[in-house]
Amino acid sequence: MKLFYKAGACSLASHIALVESGLPFDIEAVDLKTKLTASGADFTQINSKGYVPALQLDSGEVLTEGPAIMQYVADQAPEKHLAPLADAMARYRLQGWLTFIGTELHKNFSPFFNPAATSDWKAAAMANLQRRLDYVAQQVDSTQYLLGNEFSIGDAYLFTVLGWAKHIDLDLGKWPALVAYQARVGARPGVQAALKAEGLI
Numbered sequence: 001m002k003l004f005y006k007a008g009a010c011s012l013a014s015h016i017a018l019v020e021s022g023l024p025f026d027i028e029a030v031d032l033k034t035k036l037t038a039s040g041a042d043f044t045q046i047n048s049k050g051y052v053p054a055l056q057l058d059s060g061e062v063l064t065e066g067p068a069i070m071q072y073v074a075d076q077a078p079e080k081h082l083a084p085l086a087d088a089m090a091r092y093r094l095q096g097w098l099t100f101i102g103t104e105l106h107k108n109f110s111p112f113f114n115p116a117a118t119s120d121w122k123a124a125a126m127a128n129l130q131r132r133l134d135y136v137a138q139q140v141d142s143t144q145y146l147l148g149n150e151f152s153i154g155d156a157y158l159f160t161v162l163g164w165a166k167h168i169d170l171d172l173g174k175w176p177a178l179v180a181y182q183a184r185v186g187a188r189p190g191v192q193a194a195l196k197a198e199g200l201i
Contacts, residue, residue, distance in 0.1 A: 001025040003069075004046060004054040006032055007198040008163070010066050010106060011053035015198065016156040017070040020190040021077040027197060067098040070153035082153050090147060097146050097154040104132045105161045112168040129170065137175035144184065151188065159185040 003018060005011035005027055018025045029038045030052055037043050047054035047064050055063045055072070063069050074083035084090035108125045111117035117125075136158070140146065146154040162182055165172050172178045185191055195201045 001058060002056040003027045004030050004037060004043065004052055004056070005198065006030055006052050008200055009052055010157075010160060012163075012194060012198060012200075013153070013157040013160040014053040014055065014066050014069045014073070015194040016159070016191050017073045017082060017153045019194045019197075020082055020151070020156070020188075021073050021080055023073065023077055066157065067095075067102060067153075070098075070156065074153050081150055084147070084152075094147060094152055094154050098157060100132075101154070101157045101161055105129065105136075105158075108132065109161065109164050109168065112164075126168075126170070130174075133172075133175055133178065137177040140181045141177040151185070155185050156191075159191065 001018070001023065003011065003014055003025060005015055006029065015027065030036070030043050032051065035043045035050055037046070043054075044050050046056065046062060049064055053064070053066055053069055055069045057063065063072055071083055074080070075086075078085075083094055108128045111121045111125045143149065145151050146158060159182060162172065162178060172182065186195075192201070
């Protein structure tokens with residue numbers, strides 16, 4: 001498998017999932033401005049959406065969208081418990097978290113990385129983020145990870161998105177539970193390996 005990524009972008013979550021899975025894979029960086037991969041390939045021929053992540057399978061098929069990629073990876077290494085079994089209620093809770101992180105957190109960070117975003121748009125997004133982070137902090141205050149005491153792909157996604165706070169002057173110190181959570185997840189060897197591979201530490 002090969003993961004196409006941009007350092008520190010949402011593709012980091014898929015990268016963490018792959019490392020945690022123990023499955024063999026390669027990575028290739030993408031320049032999202034030129035749409036060229038590190039080897040000079042036209043990324044739009046790999047993923048016509050033009051953004052990361054994209055996971056090229058051994059069959060040549062390409063999976064896109066982080067939550068789908070992460071669930072695929074988790075299902076290829078069930079012994080790692082990166083996602084609950086498909087018929088378990090916990091799997092639906094995980095899907096709820098993946099959706100929440102994508103729509104309520106990830107999407108509200110987007111205006112701060114968009115040169116066309118107005119100050120009003122950014123202010124509304126910041127207000128939304130703070131309300132949503134209040135909720136997340138409450139959820140992780142009494143548990144080690146999102147689903148309890150076991151790391152899941154939901155944690156890979158949340159860790160990645162929370163990491164963007166420092167780029168938009170959003171001080172997570174207001175939520176000690178989130179600071180502790182970030183430190184806990186960030187200390188995992190698999191997370192450290194993904195960060196190092198992307199040159200982030």
